[in-house]
Amino acid sequence: MNFYLKxxxxxxxxxxxxxxxxxxxxxxxxxxxxxxxxxxxxxxNIVDETITVPGDVQKSQFFSPISCGACHPEIFKMWSGSxxxxxWKNPLFQALYNLGKKTAxxxxxxxxxxxxxxxxxxxxxxxxxxxxxxxxxKGGVICDFCHSVRATTGVGNAPYILSPGNAAAMEGxxxxxxxxxxxxTIHKNQYSELHTRSEFxxxxxxxxxxxxxxxxxxxxxxxxxxxxxxxxxxxxVHCQDCHMxxxxxxxxxxSTERPDNPGFATPEILGGIKRPHIWTHYFVGGSVVPISLxxxxxxxxxxxxxxxxxxxxxxxxxxxxxxxxGMLKFQVDIMNTGAGHYxxxxxxxxxxxxxxxxxxxxxxxxxxxSGTVDEGxxxxxxTTIYHTxxxxxxxxxxxxxxxxxxxxxxxxVPPKGKKEERFACLIPNNIIPPIKIxxxxxxxxxxQYVIDNLLGEKAIKLPIIKMAxxxxxxx
Ligand code: HEC
Ligand code: HEC
Ligand code: HEC
Ligand code: HEC
Ligand code: HEC
Numbered sequence: 384m385n386f387y388l389k390x391x392x393x394x395x396x397x398x399x400x401x402x403x404x405x406x407x408x409x410x411x412x413x414x415x416x417x418x419x420x421x422x423x424x425x426x427x428n429i430v431d432e433t434i435t436v437p438g439d440v441q442k443s444q445f446f447s448p449i450s451c452g453a454c455h456p457e458i459f460k461m462w463s464g465s466x467x468x469x470x471w472k473n474p475l476f477q478a479l480y481n482l483g484k485k486t487a488x489x490x491x492x493x494x495x496x497x498x499x500x501x502x503x504x505x506x507x508x509x510x511x512x513x514x515x516x517x518x519x520x521k522g523g524v525i526c527d528f529c530h531s532v533r534a535t536t537g538v539g540n541a542p543y544i545l546s547p548g549n550a551a552a553m554e555g556x557x558x559x560x561x562x563x564x565x566x567x568t569i570h571k572n573q574y575s576e577l578h579t580r581s582e583f584x585x586x587x588x589x590x591x592x593x594x595x596x597x598x599x600x601x602x603x604x605x606x607x608x609x610x611x612x613x614x615x616x617x618x619x620v621h622c623q624d625c626h627m628x629x630x631x632x633x634x635x636x637x638s639t640e641r642p643d644n645p646g647f648a649t650p651e652i653l654g655g656i657k658r659p660h661i662w663t664h665y666f667v668g669g670s671v672v673p674i675s676l677x678x679x680x681x682x683x684x685x686x687x688x689x690x691x692x693x694x695x696x697x698x699x700x701x702x703x704x705x706x707x708x709g710m711l712k713f714q715v716d717i718m719n720t721g722a723g724h725y726x727x728x729x730x731x732x733x734x735x736x737x738x739x740x741x742x743x744x745x746x747x748x749x750x751x752x753s754g755t756v757d758e759g760x761x762x763x764x765x766t767t768i769y770h771t772x773x774x775x776x777x778x779x780x781x782x783x784x785x786x787x788x789x790x791x792x793x794x795x796v797p798p799k800g801k802k803e804e805r806f807a808c809l810i811p812n813n814i815i816p817p818i819k820i821x822x823x824x825x826x827x828x829x830x831q832y833v834i835d836n837l838l839g840e841k842a843i844k845l846p847i848i849k850m851a852x853x854x855x856x857x858x
Contacts, residue, residue, distance in 0.1 A: 414498065417539030417589050417604065418582075426576035428534040428559075435545045437511035443551040445506050445527045447520040450550070454568070454649045455526075461664040462526065464680035471504040471515065471522030474674050475829075478837040479783075487785045491594025495785040498593035501541040505587075509545055524587070530558040532575070538582050538603055539589035561662065568654050581606055584622040588729070592787060597773075599784050600731070605724035609798035611637065625723055627662040629690065631682055636693040636721035637798070669727060669734065670828055672843055691826050691850045694721035695796070699820055701857040703807075711742060711751075711810050711857070715822045717769070718801040725795040731771040732782055733829040736795075736850070737762060738804060741821050744814045751808035754823075756847065760831025767804060769795050782833060817856040824850040 420429055448468070452459030462468055470476065480503070483496035500508045505528045507515040515522050533546035548556020548570060555570025561579050565572035577583045585603025592599055606612055611620040620637070628635040628644060635641040644663060649655030667686045670676055676683050696718045703712035715738055719726040727734040739754035754766045762768065772780050773787035781787055796802050810818065826848045835842045 414540055414593055416535070416537030416542040416586075417591055417598075418585070418607070419537045420582070426580055426582060428575055428577045429537060429582060430534045430544070432534065432536060432544060434536055434542045435509045437508060437513075440509050440545055440547055441551075442506055442510040442512055442521055444547040444549045444556075445521055445525070445531070446548070446550045446555075448525050448527070449520065451526040454653050456650070457646075458648065458661075458664050459526075461682075462666070464677060464683045465664065465666040466668065466670055466675050466683075467524035467666050469675065469677040470502070470524050471500075471507070471519075472517050472677070473503075474838060474841060475834070476503055477517070482837070483783065483785050486783070491592075492785045494594040495592050498540075502587040502590070505541065505543070508541075509543075529578075529583075530560060531556065532559060532577070532583070532586075533557075535577060535582070535586055538585040540591060540593075541587055543586060562648075562658075565656075566654055568649075579621070579623065581612070581619075581621045581623075584626075588622070592784065594785075595788060597787055597789065599773075599787070600729055602724045602728045605728060605798065609724065611723040611798060620723060622723065623662060626666060626668075627664065629665055629667050629686060630663050631686060631689075634686070634689040634693040634721075636690060637723060638696070638720040639693050668729065669826055669848075671846060671848065672828070674834075674838070674843055675828065688848055690721075691848050694719070694726060695824055695851050696720050697822050697824055697851045697853040699822055699853055699855045701820065701855065705810050705816070705818065705858065709810055709812055710807060711818060711820075712805070712807045713820055713857075714803055714805050715740065716801050716803050717796055717824060719796040719798055723798055725797055727770065727795060727826065731793070731795060732773050732784070732787075733833065734770055735762070735825075735827045735830060736769040737766050737825055739823040739825055740806060742808055742810075743819045743821070745817055745819075746815075750810060750814070750818070751806070753806070754825070760844065762830075767794070769802065771795065816858040818858070819854055819856050821852070821854040823852045826850050 448459060480499050487493045487496045500513060504515055504522050505524060506521045507513060531545050531547040532543050534544045536542040548554045557571045557573050559573050559575035559578055563574045581603060589603035590600040591597060613619050624641055625635050628641045630644060633642060643660040645659050646661045647655040647657060648661055665683055665686055667683055667690050669687055669691055671684045671687045673680060698716040699713060701713045703710055705711050727736050737754050741749060742751040743749050753763060755763050771793045772791040774789045774791040775781040775786045776788050780791060827845050829845060831845055834845055
C-alpha cells in the first residue's frame with residue numbers, strides 16, 4: 384500500500400476509534416490469509432478481492448440458526464450440539480479472551496486479542512458488533528455465516544467474503560452449498576466449490592498471531608502438507624470427508640470407512656430432494672465436556688470418544704534380553720492412523736496426549752510405571768506430552784497466545800507418521816516370567832490446573848480419554 388494511503392487509513396481508523404469507539408488499532412484488511420493458492424489449483428470462488436471487514440454487513444441481515452432449522456431440522460439438531468454452536472459462549476474461550484483483554488501489553492499483543500472474535504463470533508466481527516451478548520443467537524459459528532460465504536481470498540485468518548440476504552426484510556438471499564440443482568425456495572441456492580474443500584474450513588482452522596504472524600493453529604497447513612492431500616480431487620480426503628461424514632457408529636476417520644449418509648437436507652414436503660449423501664453437521668473433534676460443547680449436547684461427547692479411539696494405534700517392541708541383562712528395554716510406537724493432520728491438532732498448546740506405561744510380573748506386581756495421573760489431575764512430571772509449547776519474549780513457556788513470540792517445542796505426531804518412545808527398567812532377578820508391558824495412549828483437552836485457574840468454581844473435571852491400548856508379554 385502506498386505511504387499516503389496508509390497515513391489516510393491510519394487517520395480514518397483513528398477517527399473511528401475516537402468517534403465510534405470501534406477498537407481496531409490497525410487496518411483489519413491488512414491481516415492477510417496464510418495461504419494464497421496458485422491459480423488453477425484453487426476453487427473458482429477463491430478470489431482476489433477485499434475481504435468483508437467490520438461494518439460491511441449488518442447483524443440484522445443474518446438469520447438465526449433456529450429459523451434455518453424450520454426447514455433443515457436434522458441439520459439444525461446436529462449443529463446445535465457442536466462446538467461451533469458454542470464458540471462464542473464457550474466459558475473457556477470467554478475466560479481466556481477476557482484475560483487477554485485485561486493483560487495484553489503493547490500494540491502487537493492487543494491486536495491479537497482483538498482478532499479472537501473473527502472466528503469465535505464471526506457475525507459479531509463482520510458487523511462491527513464486538514461486544515455481543517453471550518445469549519445472542521447469532522454468536523458462534525452459525526449456519527448463516529458458513530452458508531453466506533460467497534468466496535474467500537485464500538486460507539487462514541478468516542479471509543471471508545460474505546454475501547448474506549436480509550433477514551430483517553425476510554429476504555433469504557443466496558445460500559452457498561454443495562448442490563448444483565437445489566430448487567430455489569425462501570432462499571436461492573448456489574453451488575460453491577469452496578464449501579466442498581478443506582480450503583473452506585482452513586479459513587478459520589489455520590491461525591496466525593495477528594500482531595507478529597507466529598503460526599498458532601495450523602490444522603489446514605498440516606493437512607495441506609500431509610498425505611491426505613494428494614493433489615488429485617478424486618483421491619484427496621478433505622476435512623469434510625472425515626468430519627462431515629461422522630455420525631453415531633461411523634467415526635469416519637483415516638482408519639475407518641467413511642460411508643455415504645443418504646437422505647434429505649429438507650423434508651420432502653418442504654421441497655427437499657432425496658440425495659445419495661447429506662453432509663453431517665456434528666463437527667466432532669476431541670472435545671467431550673460441556674464447556675467446549677454446549678450444555679444441551681447429546682451425541683457429541685460419545686462421538687468424540689469414538690473419533691479419538693479411531694485416531695491412533697500403538698506398537699510395542701521389546702529390545703533387550705531381560706534374563707541376561709536384568710534390564711528391560713522397550714520401545715512404544717504411536718502411529719497417527721486416523722487424523723488428517725497432526726495428532727493432536729488445533730489448540731495444541733493446551734491439548735495433552737501421552738503414554739501411560741506399566742510393566743508387571745506374572746503375578747501382577749508392578750515393576751515400572753509412568754504417565755500416571757494423581758488425584759488433582761497432574762500427570763507425572765517425567766512424562767512426555769505430545770503437544771506444542773509457545774514461548775514469550777523472555778523465552779519463558781506461555782499458554783497465553785497473545786504473548787507468544789516463538790515455538791519452543793512441538794513433538795506431535797504427523798498424519799500417517801509415527802513417534803517412538805523408549806523405556807528402560809531394572810528387573811529384579813527373582814522375577815518369574817512372563818513380564819507384561821502395557822501401554823495406553825491418553826488424551827485430555829487441557830491440563831486440569833489450567834481449567835481450575837481459568838474457571839475457578841465453575842471448573843469441571845476433564846475426563847481422560849483412552850485412545851488406544853496394547854499389552855505384550857516378554858521373557
Ligand atoms: C422455507 C424452508 C427453508 C428455510 C427456512 C431454509 N432453507 Fe435452506 N433449503 C431449503 C430447500 C427446500 C433446499 C433444497 C434442498 C435440496 O436441494 O434437497 C435448501 C437448500 C439449502 C442449502 C443447499 C444449497 C446448495 O446449493 O447446495 C443450504 C446450504 C441451505 N439450504 C442453507 C440454509 C440456511 C443457512 C438457512 C437459514 C438462513 C436455510 N437454508 C433456511 C429450504 C429452506
Ligand atoms: C462451519 C460451517 C458450517 C456451519 C456452521 C453449517 N454448515 Fe451447512 N454445510 C457446510 C459445508 C461445508 C457443507 C458442504 C460440505 C461438502 O460439500 O463437502 C454444508 C452442507 C449443508 C447443506 C446441504 C445438505 C448437506 O448437509 O449435505 C445444508 C442444507 C446445510 N449445510 C444447512 C446448514 C444449516 C441449516 C446449518 C445450521 C443449523 C448449517 N448448515 C451450519 C458448512 C456449515
Ligand atoms: C468461522 C470460523 C470457522 C469455520 C469456517 C470452521 N470452523 Fe471449525 N471451529 C471454529 C472454532 C472457533 C472452533 C472452536 C469452538 C470451541 O471450542 O468453542 C471450531 C471447532 C471445530 C471442531 C471441534 C474441535 C474440538 O475440539 O472438538 C471441529 C471438528 C471443526 N471445528 C471442524 C470444522 C470443519 C470440518 C470445518 C469446515 C467444514 C470448520 N470447522 C469450519 C471455527 C470455524
Ligand atoms: C483422515 C481423517 C481426517 C481429516 C481429513 C481431517 N481430520 Fe480432523 N480429526 C480427525 C481425527 C481422527 C481427530 C481426533 C483426534 C484429534 O483430536 O486430533 C480429529 C480432530 C480434529 C480437531 C480437534 C483437535 C483437538 O484435539 O482439539 C479439529 C479442530 C479438526 N480435526 C479439524 C480438521 C480440519 C479443519 C481438517 C481439514 C483441514 C481436518 N480436521 C481433517 C480426522 C480427520
Ligand atoms: C483465525 C481463527 C481463530 C482466531 C483468530 C482465534 N481462534 Fe480460537 N479457535 C479457532 C479454532 C478453529 C479452534 C478449534 C481448535 C481446536 O478445537 O483444537 C479454536 C479453539 C479455541 C479454544 C478452545 C476451546 C475449547 O473449548 O477447547 C480457545 C480457548 C480459543 N480458541 C481461544 C482463542 C482466543 C483467546 C483467541 C484470541 C487471542 C482466539 N481463540 C483466536 C480459531 C480461531
